Amino acid sequence: MLAYILRRIFQSLIVLLAVGFVAFAMFSFVGDPVDNMLGQERTQADIERLREQLGLDQPFIVQYWRFLEQAAQGNFGLSYRQGRPVSEIIAERLPATVELALVSGFLAFIGGVGLGVFTAIRRHGLLPSFIMTASLVGVSLPTFLIGILLIYIFSVELGWLPSFGRGEVVDLGGWTTGFLTASGLKALILPAITLGLYQMTLIMRLVRTEMLEVLRMDYIRFARARGLTEKTINFRHALKNTLVPVITITGLQLGSIIAFAIITETVFQWPGVGLLFINAVQFVDIPVMAAYLMMISVMFVGINLIVDVLYFAIDPRLRIERSVGGH
Amino acid sequence: MSFFVVVSLIMGAIFAPLLAPYDPFDPATLNLMNGFTGPLTPNQFTQDVFVLGTDDQGRDVLSTILFGMRISLFVGFSAVFLAMILGVILGLLAGYIGGWLDAVIMRVADVQLTFPSILVAMLIFGIAKGVTPAEFRDQVAIWVLILAIGLSDWVQFARVVRGATLVERQKEYVQAAQLIGRANLAVMLKHILPNVLNPVLVIATISLALAIIAEATLSFLGVGAPPTKPSLGTLIRIGQEYMFSGEWWILFFPAITLLALALSINLLGDWLRDALNPRLR
Numbered sequence: 296m297l298a299y300i301l302r303r304i305f306q307s308l309i310v311l312l313a314v315g316f317v318a319f320a321m322f323s324f325v326g327d328p329v330d331n332m333l334g335q336e337r338t339q340a341d342i343e344r345l346r347e348q349l350g351l352d353q354p355f356i357v358q359y360w361r362f363l364e365q366a367a368q369g370n371f372g373l374s375y376r377q378g379r380p381v382s383e384i385i386a387e388r389l390p391a392t393v394e395l396a397l398v399s400g401f402l403a404f405i406g407g408v409g410l411g412v413f414t415a416i417r418r419h420g421l422l423p424s425f426i427m428t429a430s431l432v433g434v435s436l437p438t439f440l441i442g443i444l445l446i447y448i449f450s451v452e453l454g455w456l457p458s459f460g461r462g463e464v465v466d467l468g469g470w471t472t473g474f475l476t477a478s479g480l481k482a483l484i485l486p487a488i489t490l491g492l493y494q495m496t497l498i499m500r501l502v503r504t505e506m507l508e509v510l511r512m513d514y515i516r517f518a519r520a521r522g523l524t525e526k527t528i529n530f531r532h533a534l535k536n537t538l539v540p541v542i543t544i545t546g547l548q549l550g551s552i553i554a555f556a557i558i559t560e561t562v563f564q565w566p567g568v569g570l571l572f573i574n575a576v577q578f579v580d581i582p583v584m585a586a587y588l589m590m591i592s593v594m595f596v597g598i599n600l601i602v603d604v605l606y607f608a609i610d611p612r613l614r615i616e617r618s619v620g621g622h
Numbered sequence: 623m624s625f626f627v628v629v630s631l632i633m634g635a636i637f638a639p640l641l642a643p644y645d646p647f648d649p650a651t652l653n654l655m656n657g658f659t660g661p662l663t664p665n666q667f668t669q670d671v672f673v674l675g676t677d678d679q680g681r682d683v684l685s686t687i688l689f690g691m692r693i694s695l696f697v698g699f700s701a702v703f704l705a706m707i708l709g710v711i712l713g714l715l716a717g718y719i720g721g722w723l724d725a726v727i728m729r730v731a732d733v734q735l736t737f738p739s740i741l742v743a744m745l746i747f748g749i750a751k752g753v754t755p756a757e758f759r760d761q762v763a764i765w766v767l768i769l770a771i772g773l774s775d776w777v778q779f780a781r782v783v784r785g786a787t788l789v790e791r792q793k794e795y796v797q798a799a800q801l802i803g804r805a806n807l808a809v810m811l812k813h814i815l816p817n818v819l820n821p822v823l824v825i826a827t828i829s830l831a832l833a834i835i836a837e838a839t840l841s842f843l844g845v846g847a848p849p850t851k852p853s854l855g856t857l858i859r860i861g862q863e864y865m866f867s868g869e870w871w872i873l874f875f876p877a878i879t880l881l882a883l884a885l886s887i888n889l890l891g892d893w894l895r896d897a898l899n900p901r902l903r
Contacts, residue, residue: 310733321749435885437835439842440877443862451866458866554738561843576748576845584748595736 300604307596314592318585319362371586376578381586385568390471391461392560392567396552398483399491404545407495408534411502415510416529427503430496438555442489442562449485457482459564490559494548501544505537546602550595624889631883635691643682675871677860683871686857687879693853694883697767698834702826704772705833709779710822714810716780717787728784731777740836742774747845760848767846771836778825786818820898827891831884838880854880 365371371381414423433441450458462478464471473479509515510533518528557569564570568587575583634641675683716724734742750766751759790796791814799809840846841855849856854876861873 310736313733321752435888436881437839437884439839439858440881443858443865443873443877447865447870550736551738554741557741557744558839558843573744573843573845576744576751579748579752581752584745588745591741592737599736 299607303600303603307600310596311589311592314588315363315366316359318366318588319359321581321585366589371589372582374575374580374583376575376580376583381582384571384583385586385590387471388566388568388571391473391565392556392569394473395483395486395490395559395565395567396549396556399487399489400494400545400549400552402487403491403494403498406491407498408502408538408541410495411499412506412529412534414499415503415506416525418507426499430499433492433496438489438493438558439562441492442485442559445485445489446562456485458485461566486559486563486565489562490552490555493555494545494552497548498541498545501541502537505540506533509533509536543602543606546598549598550591553591553594624886624893627882627886628890631691631879631886632695634688635695641688643685675869675875677864677872683875686852687854687876690852690854690857690876691879691883693764693847693851694834694837694855694880697764697771697837697847697853698830700768701771701775701833701837702829704768705775705829706779706822706826708772709776710783710815712776713780713783714787714814714818717784718791718806718810718814724784727780731780734774735777739774739832740839743770743836743840744843744845746770746773747840751845760850763846763848764851767837767840770840771833774836775829775833778829779822782821782825783818786821787814790814790817824891824895824898827887827894831887831891834880834887835884854883 369382373379374381374384377384410426414426417423446458449456457478460482461473462480462482463476464473464479465476473483515528515533518532523532553569556567557573559565560567560569561573568590571583572587574580575587677683677686712727716727747766747770750762750769754762754766796809796813799813804813837846837853838855838858841853842859844859847853847856849860852860857876858873858880861869861876864870864872
């Protein structure tokens with residue numbers, strides 16, 4: 296067990312080092328930041344000074360070491376476009392993305408589990424069949440089209456909800472939140488649905504399949520024979536046993552929530568890190584791109600590691616396979 | 623049905639120069655007075671009628687869609703082709719040669735699989751944009767897009783081909799070929815490759831739909847096809863700006879075209895998977 300966890304941590308570190316190298320290579324080989332930061336009117340002295348300031352006059356290996364050292368401390372230098380520390384910009388943008396991801400993840404989980412149980416229990420009803428068909432269309436719709444469709448219905452036609460921005464936010468000592476104002480909450484609704492819809496359909500289909508499987512089991516039949524109410528059987532016995540794979544998949548899906556957040560944030564002009572990243576790609580703002588890359592890889596690798604270790608702890612079959620196969 | 627939709631859309635894209643009523647890239651045929659003409663309603667200044675209306679610059683929406691689809695399909699097909707070639711070669715090498723080569727290729731694949739492919743594509747696009755001089759960016763944008771989507775999508779192919787190659791390598795015909803002294807390269811290409819090609823085709827169809835959506839998403843986000851050579855995604859991006867002022871057709875028709883294209887290719891992929899699956903025959 297311990298050896299397995301240590302090996303996984305070691306592998307994760309290798310992955311992070313590799314990603315770090317990619318991020319650093321971006322710095323060294325892509326474009327000339329001095330060109331981007333100084334305008335048309337510049338002197339040789341300006342260029343020299345800025346190169347020194349950015350540490351670009353050092354040899355390659357020194358730069359790489361300094362990059363790793365700084366990156367470990369969360370320091371990625373100055374943004375080429377805004378001229379401010381990248382860590383500062385990201386810290387400013389992060390609350391927006393975290394709030395959006397949390398709310399949409401919550402929506403997706405509650406909605407997905409609820410609809411999944413509903414469609415599994417009333418398998419042959421008209422409404423569940425309709426939901427299943429709708430979910431198929433939902434899976435093939437590109438995220439940005441869902442966002443545009445929602446904006447068209449609720450902002451343009453009905454005029455109920457805002458189509459862009461976060462509304463009013465309250466500053467809680469460095470953490471800005473939109474949860475405390477009416478306009479902030481209203482602004483959150485459409486982006487959260489857009490971001491959560493795909494995950495919701497995924498969770499719903501998963502829960503439905505698992506539920507149908509579990510409902511056929513002997514212990515469910517036995518619970519029925521004992522005369523327990525349908526409600527107790529469905530929720531206390533059946534649902535509980537479907538949740539382990541659902542939680543695992545949801546955890547692994549966090550990664551794609553981050554990726555889809557870029558799209559959602561662009562459609563709704565949501566001032567989060569996703570929008571920051573896409574603007575950085577458009578303007579080739581390497582420090583921001585590198586910092587974003589490092590940040591999400593730490594997150595992805597961390598999530599994968601936790602899920603793997605949890606799985607290993609929960610499922611005894613994995614342990615046997617490993618020791619026999621000598622993998 | 624889906625086959626019919628796919629074929630007619632592809633035909634429309636291929637013969638766009640013949641079918642399109644106007645050439646949207648020729649400024650000479652554009653009349654700014656024709657801007658914002660609704661579908662099938664005569665323009666208030668020039669009395670010209672456009673089947674699907676015009677956009678802000680007076681470009682005929684039907685023509686821009688036909689030409690835009692051309693770019694979308696070209697990028698989609700080329701990206702999948704690139705991913706397929708790369709994935710098949712690396713998968714064959716990993717499965718057939720094995721050893722450290724296998725370990726390296728599959729580890730790289732694992733790392734890349736940790737990240738959503740659209741993110742990888744964005745990153746490649748950003749880097750490529752950084753290394754090309756500003757004046758060439760619009761010209762090479764399409765190729766960069768192909769490279770970005772292709773490189774973000776090879777893992778699926780490599781994994782499947784590697785798995786199939788591991789199975790085929792054990793079979794007698796491969797051992798026979800090795801015994802009569804055929805070179806490794808010939809064994810891989812002439813003997814193993816034809817036998818692992820079926821699943822590759824199925825993945826290619828599914829990847830095609832994903833690649834078209836990925837291209838549209840990237841272009842929509844402004845990190846894809848430039849406005850001077852708009853793909854369907856760029857057209858949706860342009861159309862979105864006019865959604866609030868009531869010019870719905872600039873957005874609606876490209877969006878519907880993209881949906882029809884992606885959905886029907888997906889359905890075609892499903893059908894192909896069933897048709898090529900020997901267990902269902």
